[in-house]
Amino acid sequence: MKQGIFVISENEHLTPAVMKMKLLGDASAITAPGQFINIKLDGMFLRRPISVYDADAESVTIIYKIVGQGTEKMSRMNAGEKLDILTGLGNGYDMSLSGDAPLLIGGGVGVPPLYMLAKKLIAQGKKVSVILGFNTKDEIFCEEEFKALGAEVSVATADGSYGIKGFVTDAMKDGYTYFYTCGPEPMLKAIYKTSSTSGQFSFEERMGCGFGACMGCSCKTVTGYKRICKDGPVLEKEEILWKK
Amino acid sequence: MKQGIFVISENEHLTPAVMKMKLLGDASAITAPGQFINIKLDGMFLRRPISVYDADAESVTIIYKIVGQGTEKMSRMNAGEKLDILTGLGNGYDMSLSGDAPLLIGGGVGVPPLYMLAKKLIAQGKKVSVILGFNTKDEIFCEEEFKALGAEVSVATADGSYGIKGFVTDAMKDGYTYFYTCGPEPMLKAIYKTSSTSGQFSFEERMGCGFGACMGCSCKTVTGYKRICKDGPVLEKEEILWKK
Amino acid sequence: MEKMSVELCGITLDNPVIPASGTFGYGYEFAELYDINMLGTFSFKGTTKDPRFGNPTPRIAECTAGMINAVGLQNPGVEKVIGEELPKLSKCFSKPVMANVSGFSVEDYAYTCEKLDKIEQVGWLEVNVSCPNVHGGGMSFGTQPEAATEVTKAVKAVTSKPVILKLSPNVTDIVSIAKACEEAGADGISLINTLLGMRIDLRTRKPVIANTMGGFSGSAIFPVAVRMVYQVAKAVNVPVIGMGGVSCARDVVEMMLAGATAVEVGAANLVDPFACKTIIEELPAVMEQYGIKDLKEIIGGVK
């Protein structure tokens, strides 16, 4: 983990409710896809944890949904403004287990952390398939970005307004060697049930510090108590214990 | 009283600790010299009450000393930034009692509210004399501004590094028809004793709201309890009851 | 069109927003800023049997997201309030007003309430039991169920108007005090009064407040207020007025979900004299955002 001041270089809408923000600064602490950053905002006591969409040594890009006062404040920020950010938080995805043909499954704001993962897996020569799930056509983002990486992309919409009608699970076809997923808990549960291989799940929980100090985001797993922010957000299929 | 958004057009040092800020906006609520404005600052709960140095319908100018976190924050603001301000607060000086040759006596940050008073009295054809008191030469400001109005200006410094050595009372000569003063309480008390005519005193007190609602700044007077922010800050010599 | 009206002890309020006592004077000065008839009502400056200057100054200390005040119940005394202040108010406010009463003995409370009971303008008596009981070793009436009971009974005996007990949050068990007041006949409970706080000036090394300590209010105390309103509203059957750090329309909705029938706004008025006007104007949009058709229906609606 590193603390640093970042300068906003881009903050633009991808959909009415989803924005992409590029931040320039020392991002060297980001070591794995699926990690997150924690952003301090004026007037807000707690930082805002947001998963990393893409990063290199000098920049980090996030895609966030406007849901509350914090993200609403972020949506009104302009290029040139500065932010105090903790980077390199969380374990991130373990790429060593992917096999030759990994499947990446993202739902809604669970899509962004899969981008850097796909990029790195493809760079390793893996045959990457991606399934993106959204409620409806107007909420779709990043389809082109994944295609541009060379991934095989299919999109599912709950209302059938685009791509496959239904949930991401309706778009899952066998043949993948391993899977990585991030999205709302009902989606994760459905994937847990229907998936034919092992895989990794990225979880969300309301966090205090985001770096393991406060125990605010603990969960029970087969391998003991874990902190979503520090021992997670990524858990392996075999260790998950779903909340009742 | 009016509430409005003002745009900073100037914010410059007069001395290392004293700054002048010009604000553009609807200042029509400012009806008398000696009134003050109350400024909302991000991250500060209470507004900052600052006396008016000069004003016209479209702008108000203040001179403030950097004493705490609020004024320190103000000192770092730049032209173009906006402030939420309540204007036209307090009773201000009553010019109708000035006579032909009023004396204006200011000490330190008590000097600014006398500027617009001098300007208006001179515009009425009064022969205005001004005494400015400071601790030392380096802390002097506004001497030239008062001279430019056509006032007869004398300066006293406690350490004698400029002008008359001593306090403002050492510079007071008889011949004035009435006086107006603003400054630290010890100075006001000295003037109360040595003055040979009636006059008006502008007082300072720690305020809550600044517009008469909270009773935070009450004082006892011959004519009953008064709120420095609303019934003051200007009191007439005859109604003053000094705190023990 | 969203419905904002609520009923408080048999009197209908057009909306639940009530400027809190001590932050709105006797109203008529705010009437110069906007038409105060848009308010649900307001609670006027804490009034006592005799005139009071209150505490020495400084009476105000700034804090993060709040302020401390130690005004000490400055007021002209009930005779002058009835003779001078309320007539001025009647010229600009046509609704029933909430009379806030303080005292330093049970007799004080009864005396002042009996006088105000005769005034038609007065809709409710809000009895502040956070003041020190001079006959009770200076501990506030509101910190002991017995003392709160005594005050409630004494006031109920001299008035036919609804009596609302305003409770101090500086207690171990707010529920036991609220219940004691209810059993003694209180028609409503309002809370929270200010938290006892203190600040020290690092330069002078003296307390910022001349009186050393004072009442801490402002958005900083909102979570404590929501908690106590929730606990009390669950425990009593009389209406609860929620207050403490309310500064926007969303806070009003949160207080009502916690169990408040009406909501008082205090310190926010001191930072923005138009705070209550703004909150009332913003309420319909906030209600729509959260799917609230009728405010009455969300009172105590927390799941």
Add this chain to the structure above:
Amino acid sequence: MEKMSVELCGITLDNPVIPASGTFGYGYEFAELYDINMLGTFSFKGTTKDPRFGNPTPRIAECTAGMINAVGLQNPGVEKVIGEELPKLSKCFSKPVMANVSGFSVEDYAYTCEKLDKIEQVGWLEVNVSCPNVHGGGMSFGTQPEAATEVTKAVKAVTSKPVILKLSPNVTDIVSIAKACEEAGADGISLINTLLGMRIDLRTRKPVIANTMGGFSGSAIFPVAVRMVYQVAKAVNVPVIGMGGVSCARDVVEMMLAGATAVEVGAANLVDPFACKTIIEELPAVMEQYGIKDLKEIIGGVK
């Protein structure tokens, strides 16, 4: 060169800054960020007799200038703390550490403290009496002088290390509880623990915290903390550790003027993992600004 060292129950601290329990884990994870030997000491995660997962999530709610937490004393239990956590700590922290102990019965407290008494690394036992007393109707030990006395005596009987009682602010009379602890043999008092608070999610209409209510901390509560530290420090003769909303070096000085011998920093660590490092580095400049040559000399120095 300003002098920052203070003495806490016979042990000298290089400076008065102490990360508060529950915001610094068992220390070694923060040692990856900076050399934690620069701290006066730190109070480790609240430890109980048996391992605990704590409360269901969500456990955190954001507030203006603060946060509510309801972690529920998640910890691996005293055996594992002694067997696994403290050995890890000893590799990166060479000073005496403050052991924070919680329990749900007097026997729990005594059991855990007796175990920790044997550990050389442990310099002080900070006994948190804010937890519910399961044999006492769930009311927290810290809300009744009798219960606080019982716990203090039981702990003193099993340890030779200094015992510091950490008090809850959710009481009517903090002084009586502090005095009861002192009379029962407490070597020090630390306060304030969190205020009981609550927030409601307007969208779901549910409490933000799964446990409904939780402990409110952060700069919002600082004025309440300063007031209680002042009241208690005047009333007792043992050292007082001040905490509650401390977030900068100026706050540390204000707490010490109020009567604190040392100062704990809590929620600030969760927003900025370097908070305590920054505060310690800023202290000399703040001391110079206010003409403080030796921090020891301003303890309780408020006029």
